[in-house]
Amino acid sequence: LIQYWCDLAVVGDPAHGNVAEGVLLTEDGGVLTSVAVGTAPAFDAVHLRGITIPGLVNAHSHAFHRALRGRTEGISGDFWSWRQQMYAVVDRLEPDTYYALARAVYAEMALAGITTVGEFHYLHHAPHGAHYDDANAMGNALVAAAADSGIRITLLDTCYLRGGFGRPLAATQLRFGDGSVEAWAERAESRTMGRHARAGAAIHSVRAVDRRGIEAVAEWAGRRQMPLHVHLSEQPAENAECIGAHGCTPTRLLAEAGVLTSRTTVVHATHLEAPDIASIGRSGALTCLCPTTERDLGDGVGPGLALAQAGSELCVGSDSHAVVDLFEEARGIELDQRLITRRRGHHAPSALLAAATSGGSRALGWPDAGAIAPGRLADLATVSLDTPRLAGTASPFAVAAVVFAATSADVTDVIVGGRRIVGGGHHCFIDDVGGDLRAALDPTAGDPR
Numbered sequence: 001l002i003q004y005w006c007d008l009a010v011v012g013d014p015a016h017g018n019v020a021e022g023v024l025l026t027e028d029g030g031v032l033t034s035v036a037v038g039t040a041p042a043f044d045a046v047h048l049r050g051i052t053i054p055g056l057v058n059a060h061s062h063a064f065h066r067a068l069r070g071r072t073e074g075i076s077g078d079f080w081s082w083r084q085q086m087y088a089v090v091d092r093l094e095p096d097t098y099y100a101l102a103r104a105v106y107a108e109m110a111l112a113g114i115t116t117v118g119e120f121h122y123l124h125h126a127p128h129g130a131h132y133d134d135a136n137a138m139g140n141a142l143v144a145a146a147a148d149s150g151i152r153i154t155l156l157d158t159c160y161l162r163g164g165f166g167r168p169l170a171a172t173q174l175r176f177g178d179g180s181v182e183a184w185a186e187r188a189e190s191r192t193m194g195r196h197a198r199a200g201a202a203i204h205s206v207r208a209v210d211r212r213g214i215e216a217v218a219e220w221a222g223r224r225q226m227p228l229h230v231h232l233s234e235q236p237a238e239n240a241e242c243i244g245a246h247g248c249t250p251t252r253l254l255a256e257a258g259v260l261t262s263r264t265t266v267v268h269a270t271h272l273e274a275p276d277i278a279s280i281g282r283s284g285a286l287t288c289l290c291p292t293t294e295r296d297l298g299d300g301v302g303p304g305l306a307l308a309q310a311g312s313e314l315c316v317g318s319d320s321h322a323v324v325d326l327f328e329e330a331r332g333i334e335l336d337q338r339l340i341t342r343r344r345g346h347h348a349p350s351a352l353l354a355a356a357t358s359g360g361s362r363a364l365g366w367p368d369a370g371a372i373a374p375g376r377l378a379d380l381a382t383v384s385l386d387t388p389r390l391a392g393t394a395s396p397f398a399v400a401a402v403v404f405a406a407t408s409a410d411v412t413d414v415i416v417g418g419r420r421i422v423g424g425g426h427h428c429f430i431d432d433v434g435g436d437l438r439a440a441l442d443p444t445a446g447d448p449r
């Protein structure tokens with residue numbers, strides 16, 4: 001039994017933006033058992049200065065894309081030329097190097113206040129598509145990396161069967177494929193998780209899986225009541241090719257194949273038609289926006305407001321990890337809309353905070369996290385209000401200040417299931433996260449094979 005005394009905390013549903021002063025949290029067995037507001041400082045409680053929010057949830061990650069940071073931003077091109085650079089990184093990853101990279105990336109996430117990651121995992125096999133002795137070696141490396149960095153993971157095991165509409169997998173992509181949806185399911189089925197890990201499924205995109213495969217994955221995930229994620233309409237070319245192949249938009253194809261349910265999250269959803277937006281909203285599916293990646297790749301700005309108004313709960317992901325900062329993702333939802341509409345105030349600050357916390361929790365199958373409330377998992381992030389960025393922001397506006405001005409560097413304390421993994425801005429059991437990233441990203445390091 002541990003108690004935390006918070007100067008300020010966002011209590012209850014984060015979408016309500018209810019900031020309370022002097023909040024005493026009691027945790028037992030990883031779960032919050034009481035949330036008492038307006039208490040005097042408790043002598044033996046752990047003092048969390050600043051504002052404590054539910055742990056941030058990164059609903060869309062490809063851990064290995066972190067290797068591209070700084071190396072691709074200055075190069076001209078588009079999504080498709082960036083993808084070629086991304087494939088070059090894939091070519092040098094094996095289970096041990098994948099583990100080391102992912103552990104360092106997840107430690108960077110922990111420092112940024114992220115308590116749960118959704119890893120959209122498709123790098124399943126050895127070069128040329130050969131299988132490792134354990135066919136789940138790469139996914140298991142991610143599950144272990146999350147455990148060893150202290151955060152929770154939902155492993156979204158991704159079905160990826162072809163290189164595009166009517167095109168087989170080629171070259172690097174051979175590592176992504178299981179050959180058939182049945183073989184994908186058999187491999188995904190045989191995985192073992194841990195207390196910190198939950199299983200989910202993903203369809204890479206309508207490009208990478210044929211209609212029968214899409215239906216089969218949806219049926220498989222549905223039988224297991226698992227989260228199901230899918231990249232959707234990130235690029236206009238995907239829409240054009242889908243219309244050419246199926247006579248309908250990717251969203252309509254997914255709807256007809258039974259993919260869109262309240263357990264589903266569509267990722268990006270950048271280039272949608274009005275009927276697509278209505279269909280996603282009606283289904284209760286969530287939308288995961290990744291504004292920093294969508295900016296970085298020149299994807300465009302998706303209809304986040306229209307999707308939210310249609311009934312799709314929003315969440316966010318750092319996706320390619322051009323930056324790992326969920327405050328930047330959350331405010332990006334609003335600020336990008338402002339650039340398009342030349343108006344302010346589309347999404348309330350509390351709605352943006354909810355996208356980065358409770359929305360992501362639901363998207364990743366952790367509905368028991370995502371809020372500071374009795375019975376919820378004790379996943380917390382504390383943001384200092386004394387940093388140069390946040391000093392002087394008054395407490396009635398604390399949620400707006402955090403959402404619009406905080407960065408990852410302002411996170412001081414992170415608690416996952418009652419276990420402190422970050423204290424005073426430092427990782428509690430990984431001494432040098434920067435050094436680990438540098439080592440994992442040095443292509444000349446490690447034993448050459």
Ligand SMILES: [Zn+2]
Pocket residue numbers: 060062120231267319
């Ligand atoms: Zn992605």
